[in-house]
Amino acid sequence: MTSIRRRLLVWLLASLIVATLVAAFAVYTRARSEAATLFDYQLQLMAASFPHEGMAQATAPPGTDITGTGDVVVVQIWDRNGAQLYWSRPGSPILRRLDLGFSTVATPHGEWRVFNTLIDGKVVQVSQPMRARAGLAAGLALRTMLPLLVLLPLLLGLTWITVSRGLTPLHKIAAALERRSEDALEPLPVERIPDEVTPLVTALNDLLGRLHIALDLQKSFIADAAHELRTPLTAVRLQIQVAEIARTDDERLAAFAQLKAGAERAGRLVQQLLTLARNEPGAAERPMAPVDITDVSRSAVAEHAPIAEAKGVELGLLAGPPVMANGDAAALRTLLTNLIDNAVHYTPGGGAVDVAVTVLHRHPCWIVTDTGPGIPHDERKRVFDRFYRRVAGGAEGSGLGLAIVQRIAQRHRASVELSDGDNGGGLKVTVRFPAI
DSSP: OOOHHHHHHHHHHHHHHHHHHHHHHHHHHEEEHHHHHHHHHHHHHHHHSSOTTTOOOOOOOOOTOOOTSTTEEEEEEEOOOOOOEESSTTOOOOOOOOEEEEEEETTTTEEEEEEEEEEEEEEEOOOOOOOOOOOOOOHHHHHHHHHHHHHHHHHHHHHHHHHHHHTTTHHHHHHHHHHHHHHOOOOOOOHHHHHHHHHHHHHHHHHHHHOOOOOOHHHHHHHHHHHHHHHHHHHHHHHHHHHHHOSHHHHHHHHHHHHHHHHHHHHHHHHHHHHHTTTTTTTTOOOOEEEEHHHHHHHHHHHHHHHHHHTEHHHEEEEOOOEEEOOHHHHHHHHHHHHHHHHHHHTTTTTTEEEEEEEEEOOOOOOOEOSSOOGGGGGGGGSSSTTTOBBBTTBBOSSOOHHHHHHHHHHHEEEEEEEEEETTTSSEEEEEOOOO
């Protein structure tokens, strides 16, 4: 599992260490360069300030060091003929390179930094061993970058504390969620939280709100389903009791006929409940794909043709070339069969039900028209509610058909419109899919 805290600490601490080391190396290099420049300037000052008067044909006794710098600096003076007039450290290397200015000379005892200058006709040479210069320069450079090295642990500790404190709001949110019970879906507080965490809390609150709605719908669905199933199951139980006390075969056959009808009604109700549950928001959805709704229409009409014929209702289909819509073929078939079933169910004998497949303004459409009693305008919104029933022409349904139609249409981003039939009577249902 990837840890944000670990990643932040690794990258920040590694970056801080690398940056500090690079800065220390730059300071060390720069300090050594500045020290070398300073030592060269010191040689110049020493050569310019050395007393030259009265030194003709003079040498310092062995061991004499008038510079006060021990074996770090050696001074030699020659006249214009090359005769040595002065030597501050007898026994030290004699550097007879008389080129004026700075130079670096290699000797058996190591390299020396040499400065030659001409004063009053004499060549004054001030030299210093490079090893001594390097030691002094390194010491100066180390002392210069010492504050950076001392500051590094402090910066690492502050970074560790800052990252840990910066992630505290996330830990608090996680702790608040862990303390909640499974039915506590109140939104999380958004006060006093960092701006970077606000989108996360907002998204969680939105999810909690949708879960709250889904659970309420589920509880309502279960309660309504239990209430609706109670009636047919009670009727089945009563018919069983009637069959048990029947005295004649005709009474017993009549009771069994009612029992069979009640069982069929209960089975149909259960099937519709399952269909509605599969199309509730949040249910597992099959992937969408192009569907020929003309082919679906032919299949659905053929399935209901015997039922319509038995009732004396004329069921027709008006369809031309294939019309494609993006969706779930099984769910779309369920949508259309519910519309046809409702239309046939509420249309009296001698009436007609027409199913049309068309394209209106680039929108694939299903239009189901019947010659039944229709639906009053003030009830056209309520008929999409679950278990809302209206008795028309002696027919009574389960109150789930149009609710199922509405849920499937919402999944497919389609609209369902109810209007009067073409002749002012009956009902016309138009399902309009998204534009092609």
